[in-house]
Amino acid sequence: MVGLVFDVIIVGAGHGGAAAAIALRQNGFEGSVLVIGRESELPYERPPLSKEYLAKAKPFERLLIRPAAFWGEKDVSFWLSIEVIAVDPAARVLTLNDGRTVSYGKLIWATGGDARKLACSGADLAGIHSIRNRADVDHLAAELDRGSKQVVVIGGGYIGLEAAAVLTKLGCSVVLLEALDRVLARVAGPQLSAFYEAEHRAHGVDLRTGTNVERLIGVDGRVTGVELASGEIIPANIVIVGIGIIPATAAVSAAGAHGDNGVMVDRFCCTSLADIYAIGDCAAFACRYAGGASMRIESVQNANDMAATVARSICGIEQPYDALPWFWSNQYDLKLQTVGLNIGYDHAVLRGRPEERSFSVIYLKDGVIGALDCVNAVKDYVQGRRLIEANAVVDPAKLADVTIPLKAMLA
Numbered sequence: 255m256v257g258l259v260f261d262v263i264i265v266g267a268g269h270g271g272a273a274a275a276i277a278l279r280q281n282g283f284e285g286s287v288l289v290i291g292r293e294s295e296l297p298y299e300r301p302p303l304s305k306e307y308l309a310k311a312k313p314f315e316r317l318l319i320r321p322a323a324f325w326g327e328k329d330v331s332f333w334l335s336i337e338v339i340a341v342d343p344a345a346r347v348l349t350l351n352d353g354r355t356v357s358y359g360k361l362i363w364a365t366g367g368d369a370r371k372l373a374c375s376g377a378d379l380a381g382i383h384s385i386r387n388r389a390d391v392d393h394l395a396a397e398l399d400r401g402s403k404q405v406v407v408i409g410g411g412y413i414g415l416e417a418a419a420v421l422t423k424l425g426c427s428v429v430l431l432e433a434l435d436r437v438l439a440r441v442a443g444p445q446l447s448a449f450y451e452a453e454h455r456a457h458g459v460d461l462r463t464g465t466n467v468e469r470l471i472g473v474d475g476r477v478t479g480v481e482l483a484s485g486e487i488i489p490a491n492i493v494i495v496g497i498g499i500i501p502a503t504a505a506v507s508a509a510g511a512h513g514d515n516g517v518m519v520d521r522f523c524c525t526s527l528a529d530i531y532a533i534g535d536c537a538a539f540a541c542r543y544a545g546g547a548s549m550r551i552e553s554v555q556n557a558n559d560m561a562a563t564v565a566r567s568i569c570g571i572e573q574p575y576d577a578l579p580w581f582w583s584n585q586y587d588l589k590l591q592t593v594g595l596n597i598g599y600d601h602a603v604l605r606g607r608p609e610e611r612s613f614s615v616i617y618l619k620d621g622v623i624g625a626l627d628c629v630n631a632v633k634d635y636v637q638g639r640r641l642i643e644a645n646a647v648v649d650p651a652k653l654a655d656v657t658i659p660l661k662a663m664l665a
């Protein structure tokens with residue numbers, strides 16, 4: 255017996271969930287909307303967690319995507335600190351971790367992902383942290399306040415690097431360990447990796463690539479060090495693990511939604527189950543900017559734009575998801591802006607001088623511009639985006655010439 259019924263239920267009160275609720279109302283949807291979220295907070299911005307919030311430069315209230323009153327005005331209901339543990343797609347019923355059930359007309363699965371944990375021994379010791387949600391950062395900040403300052407960051411992706419930058423500025427000693435031979439290897443070209451490695455070292459981070467962790471060691475249940483495959487032990491009282499996420503799709507996958515790495519969706523963000531959509535970090539799709547390859551994109555842009563696609567679709571406006579990916583990362587005084595995907599590029603052009611801390615790397619495939627990484631180079635980012643949208647083919651020598659603005663290269 256099911257009590258309540260909502261026209262739309264959104265599972266996950268994060269970026270995608272909030273954006274979907276907002277977009278439904280913007281598109282004139284008048285039905286009932288419920289957002290169910292596992293965390294205790296109303297939707298908040300996640301990117302500052304490894305930047306201004308960790309640095310205590312922004313209070314939590316300023317991270318809220320909308321103030322509480324907004325949701326009341328828009329008649330969007332929230333059930334917080336509640337996890338959806340099962341989906342019955344035939345009966346259109348969700349089971350919650352408090353034993354209740356609730357029915358939906360349409361379901362939007364927007365659950366993001368869970369921080370991947372280390373698989374080695376010692377991974378459960380106290381003092382080992384992820385940076386995925388507010389509680390993670392509050393917990394980490396409390397340990398820093400108690401005087402723990404010897405930090406090892408495991409993982410040289412954006413979150414690990416951003417945390418290393420903040421913690422160095424907060425006076426911690428930071429060792430960053432990356433298993434691959436360069437940082438940002440999954441997302442950026444070698445020129446960008448080399449630049450960021452040099453920046454972090456210049457700021458005092460002991461950054462080591464090609465370095466594997468054997469196990470974490472501790473005393474009385476608390477971490478005291480990281481043992482490397484080489485046998486070296488690096489002392490640590492805080493370890494931050496930034497090795498990616500696992501899409502949070504257990505319930506919807508168990509219900510039969512297709513997809514190996516996240517839930518597979520079509521051009522309208524529909525899953526293989528009727529009236530169930532998936533958006534954001536947990537959704538995989540055939541991405542035109544990756545040559546049609548199936549992939550998940552972990553970015554605010556992707557969560558927001560997929561949410562807009564679903565809201566339109568529910569409101570009867572069929573407009574497929576086809577957004578150009580973009581992303582940013584802040585480390586020290588460096589603002590990186592990325593547009594496009596550099597997957598499969600065959601040529602990279604350096605535009606500007608990394609020594610001047612303002613430059614871009616432009617990625618081409620068969621002569622066509624596919625992506626740009628712009629460091630303190632906003633104009634390149636804005637103008638380069640138009641080159642990607644235009645499928646522009648430009649002479650690499652021209653691209654490298656900083657005296658010619660990128661917008662002048664549009665045919």
Ligand SMILES: Cc1cc2nc3c(=O)[nH]c(=O)nc-3n(C[C@H](O)[C@H](O)[C@H](O)COP(=O)(O)OP(=O)(O)OC[C@H]3O[C@@H](n4cnc5c(N)ncnc54)[C@H](O)[C@@H]3O)c2cc1C
Pocket residue numbers: 265266267268269270271290291292293300301302303304336337338339364365366367385386387413502505533534535536551552553554555557580581582583584
């Ligand atoms: C520290 C950090 C820094 C980042 N920096 C950047 C950046 O600079 N730029 C950028 O573009 N992107 C950045 N990202 C990525 C960006 O935040 C994510 O891509 C975005 O949050 C994805 O939105 P989402 O709605 O898919 O998932 P989320 O925002 O993660 O929201 C998912 C929510 O669903 C909840 N949930 C999960 N399972 C259930 C369930 N079964 N029942 C109920 N609730 C559930 C989760 O607890 C979570 O609150 C960063 C992410 C992190 C963690």
